[in-house]
Amino acid sequence: MKKGPWITGLAIALSVACTEKPKEKEESMSAELNYPETRKDSTVDDYFGTQVMDPYRWLEDDRSPETEAWVKAENEVSFGYLETIPYRDELKEKLTELWNYEKVGAPFEEGDYTYFYKNNGLQNQYVIYRFKTGEGNMDNAEVFLDPNTFAADGSTSLGGMSFTKDGSLCAYQISEGGSDWRKVIIIDAVSKEQIGDTLVDVKFSGLSWRGNEGFYYSSYDKPVNGSQLTAMTDMHKLYFHRLETPQSEDELVFGGDAMKRRYISGYVTEDGKYLVISAAESTTGNELYIKRLDMPNAAFKSIITGFDSEQGIIHTDGDMIWIKTNLNAPNGRVVKTTFPAMDPENWVDVIPETENVLEIGSAGGKFFATYMIDAVHKVYQYNVDGQMEREIELPGPGSVGGFGGKWDDKELYYSFTSYIYPGTTFKYNIESGASELYRKSAVNFDPELYESKQVFYTSKDGTKVPMIITYKKGIQLDGTNPTMLYGYGGFNVSLTPYFSTSNIVWLQQGGVYAVANLRGGGEYGEKWHEAGTLMKKQNVFDDFIAAGEYLIAQKYTSSEKLAISGGSNGGLLVAATMTQRPDLMAVALPAVGVLDMLRYHKFTAGAGWHTDYGTADDSQEMFQYLYGYSPLHNVKEGVEYPATMVTTGDHDDRVVPAHSFKFAAELQAKYSGSRPMLIRIETNAGHGAGKPTDKIIQEQADKWAFSLYNMGYMSLPHPYSTETAAH
Template sequence: MKKTTLCLVALSGLLGCGDNTSSDAQIAASAPINTVDTRRGNHVDTYFGVEVADPYRWLEDDLSDETSNWIGDQNSVTRDYLADIAIRDDVKATVARLINYEREGAPFVAGDARYVYRNSGLQNQSILYRVADDGSETVFLDPNSFSDDGTVSMSGVSFTDDGSRVAYQLSVGGSDWRSIVVRDVASGQILETPLNDVKFSGISWLGSEGFFYSSYDKPEGSELSAKTDQHKLYFHRIGTAQSQDELVFGELAEQKHRYVGADVGGDDRYLLISAANSTSGNKLFVKDLRSDTNELITLFADERADGYLLESDGETLLISTNHNAPKGRVVAVDPQNPKETNWRDIIPESEVVLTARAGAGFIFAEYMIDAISQVKQFDLKGQFVRDIELPDFGTASGFSGKKEQDTIYFSFTNYRIAPAIFELDPESGDTTLYRASKSPFDGNRYKTEQVFYTSKDGTRIPMIITYGKDTELDGTTPTILYAYGGFNISIRPRFSSTVAAWLEMGGIYAVPNIRGGGEYGKAWHIAGTKRQKQNVFDDFIAAAEFLIEAGYTRKERLAVSGRSNGGLLVGAVTTQRPDLFQVSLPGVGVLDMLRYHTFTAGAGWAYDYGTADESKEMFEYLLGYSPVHNTTPGTAYPATLITTAERDDRVVPAHSFKFAAQMQYDHVGDTPILIRIDSNAGHGAGTPTDKIIDQYTDIYSFTLKNMGVEKVKTSGSAL
């Protein structure tokens, strides 16, 4: 491919040192960088009589040599640029040091043993240990032994109730396509040939004889990008071939759904089947496994609300749902008398969002108050037991386990505090510290504050901002503004070693809880969907303006960051307000809004986005903000590092390929527009530790260089 030359200039300054004497107009000369001149095709699509050019359609072909060569050329340019950043070694040392500590998850019980995930520090994958009654430990499953480079990851580990057998899923290179392996717990022996071609699946055991799982028929053509839209539920009996698995749900035309899952409840009497066509809302059916018929009992006949099995109280099912309760409730349902008029509220809806979990014969209700956790304990009849005391303002998680357990574990974290694990006696309410974090990050040197700002339409938005206690809010501090804004997902205060590295290097980290998420219930989510999606972008833009106006930072020291749906967010605001910030970091983003639904399971995102095919109005709205279609020729865009992965079969990398090519074509000015394409990696889950270190080293080095930062704080440096 032809390459052209682009000169780079950078602002001068020191990170976190309040360099008011330096002018932002001062620039430091830098070596020129090469950019890839991508071939433009002549493909045109027509929507409702409107012709829309798609010059980079050929980049959607992940099997072509031309696409492969383009990836190589882009990565070569990006690697050369990143390798030349003077502070890169210091950044990498900080990121690696803050990840390199022993990390452990909360224990869980299976059979007569406890199990715990632990990573010694730089291991690519966490190891699952078995803990005996006397406290002795043995390695139970070590995913690091599954591949030489740590790119085979393990997830979905599920034990039988008696703990005698375990099934778990393996992913190669971060793919959503997985295999299921079954082992005997006592001997460690693999019991049968692994099940293959499994995707978006749980593992729900029925006794020890077998389990339910879900998958699609393997698509023709590209496994990475081909559309998958008919999910099917199977029952696998141990010792039989996968080809003999019973198709339980998904074969009939009326059973066609994109997402199907199952749970077993009521002392193994009932199979609950969830069926959905989008990421919000599901139908819910019950099958009586003691009945000789295949009749399905309908609990939720449509997809207007979400519902899932929380716990069983005898043969009564406790369902957590937002059906006629936008902020959530728990109801008791008798499957033999399932009409809604017979449902009983166990925990009714309140003014704040409820997330319910169950364990030890109790329900633990986590209420989200401006994204902060408050936890209450109830019995299975809905009687209030007590408030659970938490150590600080932040996010509590866990509180789940088997009904017969006599101990419950939960973790607590926020942006400054690495996860600590607590042990709860559910009878007395006594809470003790089970395991303190071993993170080398000193959270006491930092502060977190929650502020509220006003968006374009007057909506009040919360934002949590974290920074060093010694930071002078004079507008000079490098700041990352991160958000998601979609799919009813709430962005909660949680510790991240990579965020800690940014803070330790002197930066500010700000997270607004913008519309589209679930922080304030269903209405907050809906306000950021379809033809209200611009609210999400406006909320994010207003957050950036607030940070600048309040003196936290200035345009030249502000970066915007987001992944997946958050990558869409960053792409959209980059095209809408390129003047507002210095650095743009869209990660694995949904960036072609006219075609996202044609790849893999993307059609399931239509609840949030709508599609270009459904109406002229929806097409016009999507075309109005789709990042790929809204770059403007002759515009000086912020320094941009687009990140994606070759094996991302969730948000296919073609989104990022096309956006990078279009930005590079339209961009003028001296800021770099680069794309970093990881190999043997996917959307994010299961990414090896060494790849995480390399990725954030590149992201932070790129960000700081383009903010004019020539030196960063390191451990032990003067404040």
């Protein structure tokens, strides 16, 4: 399945001189906020003898007219406040103006055609174009698929495409309103005419063709009781859909009562010989199964069972199979084995584990090993026997993507980016190792004006933690710079450098942008991940707090000029940090966060997060630990919290918006100070994927405006200046 384009960003600066907001203005402004009266009920839960009140339980019902009315009332308050910020519209206008440049993804071939993603500038969704390979080019390409036509407001997005090996058929997924539930449409790729009915109720799924007869996909049974956006989805199933037959006749291939697993995916190997199944109970660890497709009635064979390690097949050649695994190798390794003797005791190292985290791709008969060294990428090319052929020269410290493709490819396209290097596409000749610039970003940004450097600071327990700090050259380290500290710290996710339009807006206002690579992430492998999970989760919050303290101690900023930001698990990070150390920052921006740690596993796929968090049902000890940091349960009266803007989407069925609803209600009920406690609820939007461009721009403008305003700026810090593109 082809991925979307590497999206580059823009640089802007905005006009207006800097003045401080008088304290009396702040107090009078906040006094005008009239939060909705949020009803409290008498719901109480008993956890191992501890009675826990949950007065806003009713907000978990997303179908309730009362919840709908509450959302509307809260948005009236929040948007009413945002509209009073004098430079909010200017931020949006400049973002809109500078976002408006052509963005083109790397080409990929399917059958007789070459395809690519393109956005003319402000289109809500990328359009897929194509031309006849060897005959046309990007300038005379035709539209193959335009997701902007799926919905008038741009809220229906493309969720991925999959072509048959000969390129004659295409199946693609669509997401409506940002939901994880998808529909699948099958078309004749040449005529673009639909084939058969639309598949519905598909979730957390790839699409993998078996010849031209049909494809494999995954889904859950649609919830019978409760809302499809909030009810638990716990038993994943892999199906095979045969073309032009009803979905009701689809074959259950794996999962269900005979093999209950929370996450199941299946795909056909490039040679068409095997069906590979990955089955997992959580976001960490998976089982691996394989089945011969060229043998009638062949059974699945287990490669590895249990969930103590993660692995996936990266290439097959006849009976020879290459696997990437972290079994007995927390940083990852590549092994080979043969079918059918594929048990771990028969594995032979091809690319052994090193001290750095490994990701692997394959293309053109080669393996491409991407190593993460202090959150920055290096890439090496290996042959199938594990001999290193070359290091691929990159433009500098940063992040890469795209080192993968088809086994017979002669070239591939990869992207490179950093906090001050706009996303750029290169074409790579696999045989010679030569890279050439394919497409540079058209962003109006001069990287020579900025600096991005890595530092290592000490966390509470003495652990050294890396952080990359980016800012405009020449700023004074006098403690007065508006600073945004971003983090995630969970689920083995690594934060590597990336270029962002929105971040450059901040930098051109004299702002500092800092990203901390916290424990719980994957920057240093599975040990680093595990050091921020379960009853070690506090390490993540301590790392983030220490990052803020470092920025203040080194005079990048002060508590009055520091904002913290993060989304999803990062939303938990921000909310836990602001409840534990409210004195550390002036602004908190928890986005789509996991904020009720006692009930997160009751909704949609939340139970799958238990290996990172644990659950309140596991044991009294685990309950007490979660209860001790759960943001919803640690809001206290009489505390001066930072100005807070919680953000979520009403169609978020990954981290249901009830987390944000209840946390905001609790803040508004208990906080009596002068700072705003807002919740901004995007309607017809989900966890983030597929969000239309116009919604992204407005939300980013609101975040920057809210942050600067609550740091004391009645106008923007620096005048707007036009920059020319550097590369």
